[in-house]
Amino acid sequence: MRDAKAAPMGPIHAADDDANPTLRNAEALLAAGLIQPSALAAVAATEARYAVALSAAMRALIRTPDDPIGRQFIPDPTELIVSPHESLDPIGDDALSPVKGVVHRYADRALLKPLLVCPVYCRFCFRREHVGPDGGVLTDAELQAAYAWFADHPEVTEIILTGGDPLMLSPRRLADIIGTLSGMPHVQTIRIHSRVPVADPERLTEALAAAMETDRSMWLVVHANHAREFTRAAGAALRRVRALGIPVLGQSVLLRGVNDSAAALEALFRAMIAHRVKPYYLHQLDAAPGTARFHVPIEEGRALLELLRGRVTGLAWPTYVLDIPGGLGKVPIGPEYLRADGTVRAPGSGDAD
Numbered sequence: 168m169r170d171a172k173a174a175p176m177g178p179i180h181a182a183d184d185d186a187n188p189t190l191r192n193a194e195a196l197l198a199a200g201l202i203q204p205s206a207l208a209a210v211a212a213t214e215a216r217y218a219v220a221l222s223a224a225m226r227a228l229i230r231t232p233d234d235p236i237g238r239q240f241i242p243d244p245t246e247l248i249v250s251p252h253e254s255l256d257p258i259g260d261d262a263l264s265p266v267k268g269v270v271h272r273y274a275d276r277a278l279l280k281p282l283l284v285c286p287v288y289c290r291f292c293f294r295r296e297h298v299g300p301d302g303g304v305l306t307d308a309e310l311q312a313a314y315a316w317f318a319d320h321p322e323v324t325e326i327i328l329t330g331g332d333p334l335m336l337s338p339r340r341l342a343d344i345i346g347t348l349s350g351m352p353h354v355q356t357i358r359i360h361s362r363v364p365v366a367d368p369e370r371l372t373e374a375l376a377a378a379m380e381t382d383r384s385m386w387l388v389v390h391a392n393h394a395r396e397f398t399r400a401a402g403a404a405l406r407r408v409r410a411l412g413i414p415v416l417g418q419s420v421l422l423r424g425v426n427d428s429a430a431a432l433e434a435l436f437r438a439m440i441a442h443r444v445k446p447y448y449l450h451q452l453d454a455a456p457g458t459a460r461f462h463v464p465i466e467e468g469r470a471l472l473e474l475l476r477g478r479v480t481g482l483a484w485p486t487y488v489l490d491i492p493g494g495l496g497k498v499p500i501g502p503e504y505l506r507a508d509g510t511v512r513a514p515g516s517g518d519a520d
C-alpha cells in the first residue's frame with residue numbers, strides 16, 4: 168500500500184501547477200467529474216493499492232472517462248481482480264537486479280532506475296507494483312553502488328535510464344547522473360525512457376533538456392499510446408530536446424479501448440512521424456496484475472499490423488514485441504511474410520502461418 172497523496176520531494180523536479188494540479192485520488196477524480204459518486208469507494212480501494220496520477224495535460228484531453236485517454240489513467244475497480252496468468256513481476260526485472268536500481272538482462276546494456284515516480288500512473292503499467300509518488304528515489308549511497316556496478320562491467324556499453332520516469336528528476340540531479348555515466352569510457356550510448364514529453368510537457372523545460380546533453384550517443388524514447396497525446400505543448404517539448412541534436416523514438420503498448428484498431432494505430436504512428444518521433448516498439452501488454460481489461464490477443468495485434476502494411480510509410484512501422492515472462496527478454500512477434508519454404512505471403516491475405 169502507498170500514500171498516494173504524498174508530495175514528491177528532494178531530487179524530484181516539482182512542476183505541478185497549483186491552479187491545475189495533477190489529480191491523485193478518488194475524491195479529486197470525483198470532483199473533476201471523471202468518476203461517478205457511486206464508484207467513489209471502489210475507486211478509493213483501487214487507489215490504495217495502485218498509485219494514481221492524472222496530469223493536467225492528459226486530463227485536458229479526456230472527452231469521456233472511458234475514452235482512449237481516460238482509460239489509460241482513471242483507475243477501475245477491476246484492477247483488484249488478478250487473473251491466474253498475471254504476475255507481480257511480469258518481465259522478471261527483480262531476478263536480474265545485481266544492485267538496487269540496476270537491471271542487467273542483455274550482455275551489452277543495462278537499466279538504471281534512479282526513481283520510481285512518474286508524471287501519470289498508467290493503469291496497465293508493467294511496474295505497477297513498484298511505481299508511485301512516494302518511492303524509489305535512489306539515495307546517494309545507492310547511486311554510488313549502481314555507478315560502481317557499471318564501472319565494473321565494461322561490456323555494458325549502453326545504459327537505459329528508466330523508472331518510473333527519469334525526466335521527473337530535477338535538472339541538476341539528471342545532469343549529475345548523465346555526467347557520471349558519461350565519464351565512464353566504455354559507456355557509448357545513453358537512452359532515456361520517458362512519458363513526460365506527452366504526459367506533462369511543461370516539465371520538460373530547456374533546463375531539463377540541457378541536463379540530457381552529453382558527448383555520448385543520447386536517445387530519448389517517448390511512451391505514447393494515442394495520437395491525441397501529441398498536443399501542441401508536447402510538440403514544443405520534443406522540439407526542446409531535438410534542438411540539442413537528440414534523436415527521439417516512440418514506444419507504445421497495444422491496449423484494448425485505446426489503440427486496438429488499424430485506424431487508431433495508423434493515427435498514432437503518423438502523429439509520431441509528424442513530430443519526428445520514429446516508432447520503435449509496439450509492445451504486447453505485459454501480464455501485470457489487474458490489467459486484463461487492456462489485453463488484446465497477439466493474433467489480433469498481428470492482424471491489425473497487417474492492415475497497415477502497404478498503407479503506411481515504412482518509416483512509421485514499429486517492431487511488435489513481446490517481453491517473454493520470466494526475464495527472457497523481448498522477441499519480435501509481428502506478422503511473418505516469408506514462409507519456411509521460401510515463398511512469400513501477401514500482406515492481408517488472411518493466410519496466417
Ligand code: SF4
Nearest residue numbers: 285288289292331362
Ligand atoms: S509512465 Fe511508464 S513506468 Fe510510469 S506508470 Fe506509466 S508505464 Fe509505468
